[in-house]
Amino acid sequence: MSDLDAFRSETRAWLEANCPPEMRQPVRDDEDVYWGGRNATFKSDAQRAWFEACRDKGYTVPSWPKEYGGAGLSPAEAKVLREEMAAIGARPPLSSFGIWMLGPALLHFGTEEQKKYFLNQIARGEIRWCQGYSEPGSGSDLVSLQTFGEDKGDHWVVNGQKIWTSYADKADWIFCLVRTDKANKYQGITFMLYDMATPGVSTKPILLISGNSPFCETFFDDVKVPKSYGEGIPAYVGEINRGWDVAKYLLGHEREMISGADSSERGAGIGAALSRNAGGELDPVLRAELAMFDVDALAFSAMGEKFLDEIKVGKTHPAYPNMMKYAGTELNKRRHELLMAAGGSTALEWDSEETRGGAAPRAWLRTKANSIEGGTSEVMLGVVAKRILELPGA
Amino acid sequence: MPLYHNEDQAMLAETAQQFMGEEGAIGKQLRHWRDRECKDGFGHDLWKQMAEMGFTGVLVPEADGGLGMGHVEAGIVLEEIGRNLTPSPFLTSSVMAATALSAAGDDARGRWLPGLVSGDSVFAVAIDEGPKHRPERIATKAERSGNGFKLSGKKDFVLYGASADMIVVAARTSGSDTDEQGITLFAVPKDAAGVGHNSVRLVDSSMASHLRLDQVELDGDAVIGEVDGGREVLGRMLDAGRVGAAAEGVGVARGAMDMTIDYLKQRKQFGKLIGEFQVLQHRAAHLYSEVEIARAVVIKAQQLLDAGSENASLMASVAKAKVGKAAGLAVKEGVQMHGGIGMTDEYDIGLYMKRDRALAEFMGDVHYHADRVARMSGY
Numbered sequence: 119m120s121d122l123d124a125f126r127s128e129t130r131a132w133l134e135a136n137c138p139p140e141m142r143q144p145v146r147d148d149e150d151v152y153w154g155g156r157n158a159t160f161k162s163d164a165q166r167a168w169f170e171a172c173r174d175k176g177y178t179v180p181s182w183p184k185e186y187g188g189a190g191l192s193p194a195e196a197k198v199l200r201e202e203m204a205a206i207g208a209r210p211p212l213s214s215f216g217i218w219m220l221g222p223a224l225l226h227f228g229t230e231e232q233k234k235y236f237l238n239q240i241a242r243g244e245i246r247w248c249q250g251y252s253e254p255g256s257g258s259d260l261v262s263l264q265t266f267g268e269d270k271g272d273h274w275v276v277n278g279q280k281i282w283t284s285y286a287d288k289a290d291w292i293f294c295l296v297r298t299d300k301a302n303k304y305q306g307i308t309f310m311l312y313d314m315a316t317p318g319v320s321t322k323p324i325l326l327i328s329g330n331s332p333f334c335e336t337f338f339d340d341v342k343v344p345k346s347y348g349e350g351i352p353a354y355v356g357e358i359n360r361g362w363d364v365a366k367y368l369l370g371h372e373r374e375m376i377s378g379a380d381s382s383e384r385g386a387g388i389g390a391a392l393s394r395n396a397g398g399e400l401d402p403v404l405r406a407e408l409a410m411f412d413v414d415a416l417a418f419s420a421m422g423e424k425f426l427d428e429i430k431v432g433k434t435h436p437a438y439p440n441m442m443k444y445a446g447t448e449l450n451k452r453r454h455e456l457l458m459a460a461g462g463s464t465a466l467e468w469d470s471e472e473t474r475g476g477a478a479p480r481a482w483l484r485t486k487a488n489s490i491e492g493g494t495s496e497v498m499l500g501v502v503a504k505r506i507l508e509l510p511g512a
Numbered sequence: 513m514p515l516y517h518n519e520d521q522a523m524l525a526e527t528a529q530q531f532m533g534e535e536g537a538i539g540k541q542l543r544h545w546r547d548r549e550c551k552d553g554f555g556h557d558l559w560k561q562m563a564e565m566g567f568t569g570v571l572v573p574e575a576d577g578g579l580g581m582g583h584v585e586a587g588i589v590l591e592e593i594g595r596n597l598t599p600s601p602f603l604t605s606s607v608m609a610a611t612a613l614s615a616a617g618d619d620a621r622g623r624w625l626p627g628l629v630s631g632d633s634v635f636a637v638a639i640d641e642g643p644k645h646r647p648e649r650i651a652t653k654a655e656r657s658g659n660g661f662k663l664s665g666k667k668d669f670v671l672y673g674a675s676a677d678m679i680v681v682a683a684r685t686s687g688s689d690t691d692e693q694g695i696t697l698f699a700v701p702k703d704a705a706g707v708g709h710n711s712v713r714l715v716d717s718s719m720a721s722h723l724r725l726d727q728v729e730l731d732g733d734a735v736i737g738e739v740d741g742g743r744e745v746l747g748r749m750l751d752a753g754r755v756g757a758a759a760e761g762v763g764v765a766r767g768a769m770d771m772t773i774d775y776l777k778q779r780k781q782f783g784k785l786i787g788e789f790q791v792l793q794h795r796a797a798h799l800y801s802e803v804e805i806a807r808a809v810v811i812k813a814q815q816l817l818d819a820g821s822e823n824a825s826l827m828a829s830v831a832k833a834k835v836g837k838a839a840g841l842a843v844k845e846g847v848q849m850h851g852g853i854g855m856t857d858e859y860d861i862g863l864y865m866k867r868d869r870a871l872a873e874f875m876g877d878v879h880y881h882a883d884r885v886a887r888m889s890g891y
């Protein structure tokens with residue numbers, strides 16, 4: 119038996135012993151997943167048990183090094199763990215922007231002390247993070263951001279406004295792009311980390327067409343951000359005024375995530391399930407559209423697999439995540455259009471118990487943001503055209 | 513297995529790219545034979561050269577004199593064939609017939625495979641019986657006659673049929689037209705009495721036969737696989753053909769796309785390079801993304817076929833359908849973005865559109881395969 123086979127059987131046994139049956143159900147909404155943080159509550163004992171078991175094993179961030187709270191798994195081992203978790207339909211033990219976005223940036227740009235300090239807290243779900251990127255008036259043109267941090271020696275005084283800060287009202291800390299040099303567009307932004315409880319920070323949820331408000335407006339009014347949280351623990355990632363490098367790196371991660379490249383659910387066909395729901399009686403034209411969708415979805419799932427394989431060996435073009443983001447989000451929107459079409463009048467119900475509070479129409483409406491957030495489809499196509507196809511122009 | 517080429521495969525790709533780019537180039541092969549109204553529609557010399565390169569026997573086991581490689585490697589050759597629009601019986605001979613023959617007995621393998629490997633023989637496959645691909649329905653009859661069989665029926669879209677030394681024919685040995693079982697595959701030699709071709713030139717200048725089988729007498733050795741149990745071998749041959757045609761289609765798509773992107777960087781209108789126009793940039797980027805996705809699912813299907821996975825047949829149809837969509841888009845956008853010159857015979861982009869149309873029909877179009885994906889998924 120190879121080491122990997124041994125790891126697989128160990129993992130299987132560990133999951134069997136530690137993943138409660140309730141945690142092997144599909145995730146239906148945000149509450150089905152634990153997001154961590156200072157004020158976090160568990161939805162059930164099973165959710166708590168599953169989170170704590172994973173936290174203690176380093177499985178909230180399996181491939182991070184052990185000294186930062188991970189399990190130090192090799193890419194091959196991490197893949198085995200993903201496969202075994204997928205095989206039993208295990209929910210993620212912890213969802214967090216700290217894991218998906220800030221973590222990768224710290225791993226890449228952070229100082230040793232800074233990594234130990236922040237990454238361990240992220241891995242243990244102690245701090246819930248939000249992302250302060252977008253501003254009113256600087257949507258896709260992110261680098262035009264105006265929030266300004268005035269240098270006061272050992273601290274900055276930050277003033278400005280962010281928008282589309284997901285879950286800012288629930289977050290403990292923010293990783294935030296702040297202009298620290300007004301004369302320099304790209305090299306005048308600092309990637310700061312600070313507590314949302316700092317005086318001068320306030321948030322306001324934005325009600326969306328889905329009836330939910332995961333997004334907020336966030337205001338900074340003379341917010342005092344220290345430059346350091348201790349020896350070797352700067353309050354910023356990378357260098358002062360070089361936050362754009364960090365942001366670009368992170369956007370790559372975000373686009374990968376939004377593209378659904380790592381989500382088997384989005385890659386799977388939906389025709390069979392919808393046909394069963396309809397008692398096998400689909401309009402031939404709808405059936406044909408579902409079949410065409412399934413072709414595209416199964417092909418995209420192969421694309422996602424190929425993309426992840428290529429990332430591992432550094433074979434992928436740096437602008438490839440833009441293409442994945444474009445294709446994945448457009449596909450996801452199509453998926454939800456078809457779910458609505460197949461659901462008929464049931465899929466219109468906004469508040470009935472049977473439809474779990476209108477989960478289908480809310481999800482459908484939510485997907486409309488997919489091709490806007492994290493860079494619009496048009497921006498993605500522009501990046502592909504210029505950076506991969508090397509077409510001329512600005 | 514990671515979804516990219518390993519080192520050996522990358523080397524083969526480089527070799528195939530160089531070879532097809534030089535020897536199989538459009539001017540040297542497609543235009544050359546077309547302008548001479550060549551009855552074969554391809555060059556036998558090139559076929560011999562492909563044999564010298566080892567390409568012809570890529571799927572033939574080493575024990576039978578071939579390279580004993582897989583569908584990933586065959587696809588590498590096919591992608592370059594597609595990119596250069598190289599007319600060749602590679603897909604029908606080296607991929608489909610070779611796959612069928614792998615199920616044949618020693619005698620049949622000994623009779624046919626050496627010629628394939630050496631480049632002295634080419635093979636065709638006869639499945640369709642009408643203008644659309646419907647392999648679920650086979651009416652061509654094979655009746656027992658002494659120790660052998662008598663074949664009668666008509667087959668259409670037999671690519672390079674009149675030039676083939678042997679044709680793999682799917683016929684019915686029992687049951688009715690739409691029965692799953694009762695199919696048998698036969699290796700029909702070119703010179704068997706009662707074999708007739710009405711050979712026609714297709715839109716892409718390839719040659720295809722309307723094949724007539726009139727009481728064609730074959731002995732028992734002509735059977736490939738089991739009598740009445742040919743559906744399984746036929747299925748494998750079809751999957752090989754689907755994935756192979758998809759790989760060639762990716763080549764066609766990439767060839768057309770590369771040519772178009774180059775053109776966007778050269779052609780000026782309104783005092784600007786047309787590639788500066790956002791509307792064309794976005795369409796080009798969308799096209800690129802579709803072609804990349806098609807490439808990914810093709811290599812996935814190739815790997816599943818090589819691994820003998822139970823998912824291979826589904827993914828073969830996904831690949832054929834996805835490539836049908838992506839390559840169709842590539843050639844249409846190609847002609848449109850070239851503007852007026854895209855309509856001229858002098859420029860190659862129109863040739864890509866013609867080959868894509870023929871390849872899209874071969875072994876089932878996007879509609880057939882999307883429908884098959886639905887049926888295989890249970891709806």
